Every structure is written in structure tokens, then in C-alpha cells.
Amino acid sequence: MVFLNSLLGCIPSKALLHSTEVYQQALHGKKHGLVGAEKITFDVSAMLANKDKVVAQLNKGVEYLVSKRGIEIVRGLGRLDKPGKVLVRSTGGERTLETKNILIATGSSVVELPFLKFDGETIIS
Incomplete structure (x- = not known):
């Protein structure tokens, strides 16, 4: 992970x-x-x-x-390198992880506040 x-x-x-x-x-x-x-x-x-x-x-x-x-x-910035491989860069250097499956979970979507709507000028998302 x-x-x-x-x-x-x-x-x-x-x-x-x-x-x-x-x-x-x-x-x-x-x-x-x-x-x-x-x-x-x-x-x-x-x-x-x-x-x-x-x-x-x-x-x-x-x-x-x-x-x-x-x-x-594994802490760091991951990049898909080749099929089944993720290159991870961290303060400790680089490391290649090998795996059968890769799951990318970004975890969020935009939520507009009920009392403060996106107007495209002051409130932008």
C-alpha cells in the first residue's frame, strides 16, 4: 500500500x-x-x-x-511504471513494487456546501 x-x-x-x-x-x-x-x-x-x-x-x-x-x-509518491510494477519515490530513495493487482483509490469527490454554492467566481471547485 x-x-x-x-x-x-x-x-x-x-x-x-x-x-x-x-x-x-x-x-x-x-x-x-x-x-x-x-x-x-x-x-x-x-x-x-x-x-x-x-x-x-x-x-x-x-x-x-x-x-x-x-x-x-510504503510511504512515498507512487507511479505506475510497467504492468504490475509501481515505482515509489520517497525521502529514502526509489523502490519498485511488484504486484499482480493495482488499485488506485483517490477517495473523494466535490461536495458543495448547502449554504455556500459554487458560483464559478468566488466559490470554485
């Missing part, structure tokens, strides 16, 4: 999306009896820290499950 870094797609996006959804729900909390809800603010640094925590937890979980099944984790 080749990893470049930690998760960089759907998981961080979903963690941030969840934080913004919680913010939106709280912002409109007056109708549910929450006093002062319309004055609620958010802390981007705290949202990003929470996202990093979620990513770290999921990375550890994936690494545990993979290693438990005897699958080697």
Missing part, C-alpha cells in the same frame, strides 16, 4: 463540512429556544485542529487494520 501523506480528500472535507453544519444549526437555534444563537461565531483554527485530529485518528485506524493483515505500508 503506497501513501504519499495523510488523508487529503474526502475525510478532511467531511470533517470541515460537519463543523460548518454544526455552526449553521447553532446560528439558527433561536427557533429552538437557544438565546443569543444569532450572535454565535466560529474559530477557524479550532475547526482546522478538529479536522487534523479526525484525520490522525482515521489514519491510525487504517494503518492498524492494514498492518494487522500483513500488508506493508
Whole structure:
């Protein structure tokens, strides 16, 4: 299994999306009896820290499950070299992995925020 870094797609996006959804729900909390809800603010640094925590937890979980099944984790940038071969470059040098099957999992697709639509100018994806 080749990893470049930690998760960089759907998981961080979903963690941030969840934080913004919680913010939106709280912002409109007056109708549910929450006093002062319309004055609620958010802390981007705290949202990003929470996202990093979620990513770290999921990375550890994936690494545990993979290693438990005897699958080697190789960190680096992988490139399909020849049929059945992946060339991996890392800070430690280059290595060629040979395998019968290769699975490429990019892991994400674009998600538009329900309250902040893509307009092609300010919000672009």
C-alpha cells in the first residue's frame, strides 16, 4: 500500500463540512429556544485542529487494520511504471513494487456546501 501523506480528500472535507453544519444549526437555534444563537461565531483554527485530529485518528485506524493483515505500508509518491510494477519515490530513495493487482483509490469527490454554492467566481471547485 503506497501513501504519499495523510488523508487529503474526502475525510478532511467531511470533517470541515460537519463543523460548518454544526455552526449553521447553532446560528439558527433561536427557533429552538437557544438565546443569543444569532450572535454565535466560529474559530477557524479550532475547526482546522478538529479536522487534523479526525484525520490522525482515521489514519491510525487504517494503518492498524492494514498492518494487522500483513500488508506493508510504503510511504512515498507512487507511479505506475510497467504492468504490475509501481515505482515509489520517497525521502529514502526509489523502490519498485511488484504486484499482480493495482488499485488506485483517490477517495473523494466535490461536495458543495448547502449554504455556500459554487458560483464559478468566488466559490470554485
